[in-house]
Amino acid sequence: xxxxxxxxxxxxxxxxxxxxxxxxxxxxxxxxxxxxxxxxxxxxxxxxxxxxxxxxxxxxxxxxxxxxxxxxxxxxxxxxxxxxxxxxxxxxxxxxxxxxxxxxxxxxxxxxxxxxxxxxxxxxxxxxxxxxxxxxxxxxxxxxxxxxxxxxxxxxxxxxxxxxxxxxxxxxxxxxxxxxxxxxxxxxxxxxxxxxxxxxxxxxxxxxxxxxxxxxxxxxxxxxxxx
Amino acid sequence: xxxxxxxxxxxxxxxxxxxxxxxxxxxxxxxxxxxxxxxxxxxxxxxxxxxxxxxxxxxxxxxxxxxxxxxxxxxxxxxxxxxxxxxxxxxxxxxxxxxxxxxxxxxxxxxxxxxxxxxxxxxxxxxxxxxxxxxxxxxxxxxxxxxxxxxxxxxxxxxxxxxxxxxxxxxxxxxxxxxxxxxxxxxxxxxxxxxxxxxxxxxxxxxxxxxxxxxxxxx
Amino acid sequence: xxxxxxxxxxxxxxxxxxxxxxxxxxxxxxxxxxxxxxxxxxxxxxxxxxxxxxxxxxxxxxxxxxxxxxxxxxxxxxxxxxxxxxxxxxxxxxxxxxxxxxxxxxxxxxxxxxxxxxxxxxxxxxxxxxxxxxxxxxxxxxxxxxxxxxxxxxxxxxxxxxxxxxxxxxxxxxxxxxxxxxxxxxxxxxxxxxxxxxxxxxxxxxxxxxxxxx
Numbered sequence: 001x002x003x004x005x006x007x008x009x010x011x012x013x014x015x016x017x018x019x020x021x022x023x024x025x026x027x028x029x030x031x032x033x034x035x036x037x038x039x040x041x042x043x044x045x046x047x048x049x050x051x052x053x054x055x056x057x058x059x060x061x062x063x064x065x066x067x068x069x070x071x072x073x074x075x076x077x078x079x080x081x082x083x084x085x086x087x088x089x090x091x092x093x094x095x096x097x098x099x100x101x102x103x104x105x106x107x108x109x110x111x112x113x114x115x116x117x118x119x120x121x122x123x124x125x126x127x128x129x130x131x132x133x134x135x136x137x138x139x140x141x142x143x144x145x146x147x148x149x150x151x152x153x154x155x156x157x158x159x160x161x162x163x164x165x166x167x168x169x170x171x172x173x174x175x176x177x178x179x180x181x182x183x184x185x186x187x188x189x190x191x192x193x194x195x196x197x198x199x200x201x202x203x204x205x206x207x208x209x210x211x212x213x214x215x216x217x218x219x220x221x222x223x224x225x226x227x
Numbered sequence: 228x229x230x231x232x233x234x235x236x237x238x239x240x241x242x243x244x245x246x247x248x249x250x251x252x253x254x255x256x257x258x259x260x261x262x263x264x265x266x267x268x269x270x271x272x273x274x275x276x277x278x279x280x281x282x283x284x285x286x287x288x289x290x291x292x293x294x295x296x297x298x299x300x301x302x303x304x305x306x307x308x309x310x311x312x313x314x315x316x317x318x319x320x321x322x323x324x325x326x327x328x329x330x331x332x333x334x335x336x337x338x339x340x341x342x343x344x345x346x347x348x349x350x351x352x353x354x355x356x357x358x359x360x361x362x363x364x365x366x367x368x369x370x371x372x373x374x375x376x377x378x379x380x381x382x383x384x385x386x387x388x389x390x391x392x393x394x395x396x397x398x399x400x401x402x403x404x405x406x407x408x409x410x411x412x413x414x415x416x417x418x419x420x421x422x423x424x425x426x427x428x429x430x431x432x433x434x435x436x437x438x439x440x441x442x443x444x445x446x
Numbered sequence: 447x448x449x450x451x452x453x454x455x456x457x458x459x460x461x462x463x464x465x466x467x468x469x470x471x472x473x474x475x476x477x478x479x480x481x482x483x484x485x486x487x488x489x490x491x492x493x494x495x496x497x498x499x500x501x502x503x504x505x506x507x508x509x510x511x512x513x514x515x516x517x518x519x520x521x522x523x524x525x526x527x528x529x530x531x532x533x534x535x536x537x538x539x540x541x542x543x544x545x546x547x548x549x550x551x552x553x554x555x556x557x558x559x560x561x562x563x564x565x566x567x568x569x570x571x572x573x574x575x576x577x578x579x580x581x582x583x584x585x586x587x588x589x590x591x592x593x594x595x596x597x598x599x600x601x602x603x604x605x606x607x608x609x610x611x612x613x614x615x616x617x618x619x620x621x622x623x624x625x626x627x628x629x630x631x632x633x634x635x636x637x638x639x640x641x642x643x644x645x646x647x648x649x650x651x652x653x654x655x656x657x658x659x660x
Contacts, residue, residue: 003553006553007551010547010550010551011551014536014539014547017539017543018536018538018539021538021539021577022538077536080532080537081532081533081534081535081536081537082530082531082532082533082534083534083535083536085500085528085530085534086528086530086534086548087551088500089498089499089500089523089526089528090523090548090551090552091520091521091522091523091524091552091553092520092551093520149373152369153369153370156365156366156369157359157366159360159362160355160359160360160362160363160366161358161359161360162358162359162360166354166355166358166359169351169354169355170351170355170370172347173344173347173348173351173374174348174370174373174374174377176344176377176381176384176385177377177380177381177383177384180384180385180388181384184384184387184388201387202387205380205383205384208380209380212376212380213373213376216372216373216376220292220369220372223292223293223365224292224365224366224368224369226500226502227362227365227500227501227502361461361462362461438460438462438463441463442460442463442465445465
């Protein structure tokens with residue numbers, strides 16, 4: 001394993017170990033996501049039937065809101081003992097630190113989505129799994145895009161004031177394309193006929209977004225985290 | 228930014244703005260919308276000036292992040308503030324036009340929706356600089372850079388998204404008689420933007436000099 | 447990469463209108479313990495952060511032996527150990543797991559031996575598998591110190607290490623620092639408690655409002 005990959009693995013493994021001990025962020029994020037789905041459902045279900053396209057929108061809003069929460073909590077942990085500082089003093093590649101945290105967050109969000117996506121499918125009678133591979137692709141590419149920007153922003157806000165409200169203020173406008181692509185791609189998937197090419201187009205945009213923004217994050221992580 | 232150019236440029240910009248209403252009055256009426264369409268000259272010109280301001284901020288931020296030059300940061304914050312102000316002009320003139328022309332205030336048109344997203348990003352930049360505590364200049368620079376990189380994605384995704392909505396507006400193509408006026412207004416706003424950027428970067432430079440003077444006075 | 451002294455040459459650090467360090471010059475040799483005294487807000491933590499390469503000076507230069515700070519990079523950071531005021535430990539993990547994680551982060555070749563040695567020196571071998579959240583302040587301090595020394599750094603920086611320790615714990619800390627000094631480490635610690643460093647430091651410097659008092 002190269003030094004970079006090894007460092008990423010060490011950091012991700014530590015994050016998973018810490019999370020496995022308490023499962024605090026996992027459970028709280030999961031229940032927050034479920035609450036989100038419920039609250040939005042009350043807004044968008046009329047006479048016992050969901051408004052069309054509600055499922056897609058509610059799913060991605062729940063992912064965005066709970067993702068923001070999870071990011072804040074994970075980095076709050078690193079702020080607590082100032083362990084992020086200890087990692088910045090260590091002789092590691094700073095971008096490897098970014099990737100290590102990103103992978104940990106992705107695994108956490110994947111665990112949340114494993115529960116929330118079937119839940120949304122159930123509650124809104126949305127056939128999200130008819131085209132399972134494409135659905136998983138959209139979820140993966142969208143979550144990666146959201147988390148890639150979110151990990152950088154959450155890390156850089158660790159020592160800033162007002163960090164709790166700053167994260168959503170910064171994150172949501174920048175991830176607008178991800179939300180649009182996720183919602184419209186999922187909605188295209190749910191169309192009874194002919195939505196697949198559109199869904200694939202949205203997936204392609206998401207992958208492109210991921211590549212561009214992960215690259216930008218890798219470039220800017222070190223200048224932003226050091227003075 | 229050569230400060231000696233500031234006064235001449237301001238005078239030229241002022242002259243252009245003084246003359247612009249006459250040009251706009253003389254321009255031909257657009258076939259379907261009549262008088263209302265004439266707000267377009269300022270609205271679209273502001274849109275282009277917004278793009279300039281955002282680019283200045285994004286590029287200045289990138290340079291600042293990687294070279295730490297204070298001049299780059301001054302450009303970044305000046306560009307961001309200008310983006311917010313000009314963006315507000317776009318976001319106000321757009322609905323005014325839309326309401327008179329098509330009866331709806333907000334049309335979800337791709338350009339104005341993208342403008343709204345960019346406007347939010349630069350507002351976030353300013354909020355971070357103001358409330359983020361010490362050292363937030365670097366963090367805000369990352370936001371500005373990400374914002375600039377986001378422009379094509381925002382435009383594309385909003386554009387594809389809105390084709391699913393009924394079209395309520397059609398931006399007219401420029402008739403020959405309108406082009407002269409249009410580019411004149413664009414020129415006026417670009418010049419105004421340059422003048423404001425010069426003024427704002429100079430203000431920021433004075434602020435930094437003031438900090439240095441405070442420090443020197445302590446000795 | 448190694449070095450036998452740390453030098454600050456005319457280092458100034460400003461934050462906007464606040465000058466945290468004002469033309470500080472000092473030189474510290476290997477195998478010595480230097481205490482940095484001064485009231486709160488004097489700039490001691492800023493000085494340590496600069497020595498740890500976490501902050502750049504606004505002007506002036508920091509040298510590690512023949513190497514300038516700017517050329518250091520990861521190789522330089524591998525020779526520096528720091529114990530911050532917040533201890534840099536994960537409370538959800540056990541002592542052994544904390545040490546093991548940092549040993550791996552520092553890519554040390556003999557992880558298990560170092561972990562075992564660190565636990566022994568901290569006197570925590572029987573409590574090695576208990577999570578750190580359940581430790582007393584003194585135990586956490588000892589563990590945090592061993593974590594900072596895990597990779598045998600040439601430069602050890604400690605920010606207010608005596609805070610919140612009882613007399614026995616202070617004695618143990620002093621003993622451990624003497625061991626580090628004997629091994630040739632450059633030890634720099636900050637404190638605002640003069641009594642704590644009596645009979646320990648070879649030299650003390652006082653910072654007042656960012657300036658070294660003569």
